[in-house]
Every structure is written in C-alpha cells, then in structure tokens.
Amino acid sequence: MRRTSKRYKNVKSLIESELYSPEKAIEILQQTATAKFVESSEAHFSLNLNPKYADQQLRSTVVLPHGTGKKIRIAAIVSKDSGLINNPETGAEKIGSDELIEEINQGYTDFDVLLAELDMMPKIAKLGRVLGPKGLMPSPKAGTVTKDIIGTIQEFKRGKLEYRVDKTGIVHLNFGKVNFTKEQLLENLSTVYKSILQNKPTGVKGRYFKHLHICSTMGPSIEIDFSAF
Known part of the structure; x- marks a missing residue:
C-alpha cells in the first residue's frame, strides 16, 4: 500500500473541496510547494x-510571456548550404545535416526540441521510429x-512550448517554476488557457472545458473555476 508522507498530508490540508479562482489557486x-x-x-x-476522431484532435504551440523556467536543449536539422552548421550564433545545442540525421537514427536524443527545415523533411x-515514441518528431503543427x-530557436528559448491532448482528453503542461511571482504564473496560465480556447477543435459538441487542476511537481492538485478567467 502506498504511504502518504507527513509533508504531503500537511500541504493537502491547505486545500478545501471547492473551486478556486486562478489567483487564489x-x-x-x-x-504547497x-x-x-x-x-x-x-x-x-x-x-x-475524443482524439481518436480527426476533428477532435488538439495540438498547437504557445509562447509563455515569462517562459517555463527550464533550460531548453534544442537540436536542428538544416541543409548543408544553409550556412548555419558550425555557426555559434544559432543558439542551438546541436545543429547539423545528414550526419545529425544518422546520429539520431543511431539513438541520439539528447535534446528537448528538434527543429527541421522544410526541405529536410523527406x-x-x-526517424519516426526513434522520435515518434518520444514526441520529438518535427511537425508543422x-x-x-x-x-x-534562428528565429524559431529564439522563440523556444524564450518560452515557446508545444501542447497536445492525450488519448484521455487531457492536456498536461508546465507553466513556470513555483519561484516565479504570482503575477508571472497567472499571466502564463492565462496565456495557455486562451491558446487552448482559440484552438478549439471543430468537432467539439457541448461544453469544451471540463476541469482544470494545477499543482506543483510534488504537491496536491487544486481545481480552478474556469469562469474566473
């Protein structure tokens, strides 16, 4: 049987069985962090x-105003004549062409985001068998x-992130570190909410948002009242 720590019990006691405003949550x-x-x-x-239907799938990106607080490792696949290979000003941790493709094909995935020029997609x-299961395959969506x-690298470094709905209809993401200010976290969370709303799939019937919970990595969940946005 899983044991609940004293620390978790103490912070859990701070949460009431009610819907909170985003600010209070x-x-x-x-x-509780x-x-x-x-x-x-x-x-x-x-x-x-229900993402098994094409018109109920959700996958998009959003740029968080204050970033995620996490250092993002970026790799990029470009053409040999792009002028970007061995260019230290790109900001990517690794950038290459055919040799990088082969390296990834052999199992290299030491990055959080993989970018690719359109001409390199064929x-x-x-690489689908290597990158697909890890959610790292480059995609226009x-x-x-x-x-x-270079512009896209800068966007991801500033706080651009991808989100998608999982097979149960839930979008999971990080919207900052707990040591951000309350205002920074609120602005990041509001930005994500607006993005998900704007990218509402055409196949949605009835109520779109069901529940929203936030939590820290090791903390209990707190449910938010959607109408408060």
Missing part, C-alpha cells in the same frame, strides 16, 4: 475531446518545421 500552489528543490507549476486541462521521415531556424 496559484497562491495555494506556491504554499515544500519539496527540497524548485518545483515546476503544472496545469492539467480536462477537455471534452530525409528525416525515417508543433511549430518545429520552419524556414526560419
């Missing part, structure tokens, strides 16, 4: 979606297939 989230490291702030949007199709590699 973030305040409580920061109070008592682990011995700087925890992330997580949001879990439960949506009225060459990287074979994810904003990771681009003509502007």
Whole structure:
C-alpha cells in the first residue's frame, strides 16, 4: 500500500473541496510547494475531446510571456548550404545535416526540441521510429518545421512550448517554476488557457472545458473555476 508522507498530508490540508479562482489557486500552489528543490507549476486541462476522431484532435504551440523556467536543449536539422552548421550564433545545442540525421537514427536524443527545415523533411521521415515514441518528431503543427531556424530557436528559448491532448482528453503542461511571482504564473496560465480556447477543435459538441487542476511537481492538485478567467 502506498504511504502518504507527513509533508504531503500537511500541504493537502491547505486545500478545501471547492473551486478556486486562478489567483487564489496559484497562491495555494506556491504554499504547497515544500519539496527540497524548485518545483515546476503544472496545469492539467480536462477537455471534452475524443482524439481518436480527426476533428477532435488538439495540438498547437504557445509562447509563455515569462517562459517555463527550464533550460531548453534544442537540436536542428538544416541543409548543408544553409550556412548555419558550425555557426555559434544559432543558439542551438546541436545543429547539423545528414550526419545529425544518422546520429539520431543511431539513438541520439539528447535534446528537448528538434527543429527541421522544410526541405529536410523527406530525409528525416525515417526517424519516426526513434522520435515518434518520444514526441520529438518535427511537425508543422508543433511549430518545429520552419524556414526560419534562428528565429524559431529564439522563440523556444524564450518560452515557446508545444501542447497536445492525450488519448484521455487531457492536456498536461508546465507553466513556470513555483519561484516565479504570482503575477508571472497567472499571466502564463492565462496565456495557455486562451491558446487552448482559440484552438478549439471543430468537432467539439457541448461544453469544451471540463476541469482544470494545477499543482506543483510534488504537491496536491487544486481545481480552478474556469469562469474566473
């Protein structure tokens, strides 16, 4: 039987069985983040979606005004004549062409985001078996297939992130670190909410948003009242 720690019981007692405003929920989230490291702030949007239907799939990107607080490792696949290979000003941790494709095909995945020039997509199709299960395959919907590699690298470094609905109809993502200010976390969370609303799939019938819970990495969940947005 799983045991609940005394720390968790103490912070859980701070949460009432009610719907909180975003402002109050973030305040409580920061109070319940008592682990011995700087925890992330997580949001879990439960949506009225069944992604097995093409018109109920949700996958998009959003740029958080204050970033995620996490250092993003970026790799990029570009053409040999792009002028970007061995260019230290790109900001990517690794950038290459055919040799990088082969390296990834052999199992290299030491990055959080993989970008690709549009012209390179036919060459990287074979990487699906390596990148697909890890959710790292470049895609236009994810904003990771681009003509502007340097500009896209800068966007991801500033706080651009991809989100998608899972098979149960839930979007999971981090919207900052718990040591951000309350105002920064609120602005990041509001930005995510607006993005999910704007990208509402055409196949949604009835209520779109079902539940929204936020929590710290090691903390209990706090339910938010959607109408408060």
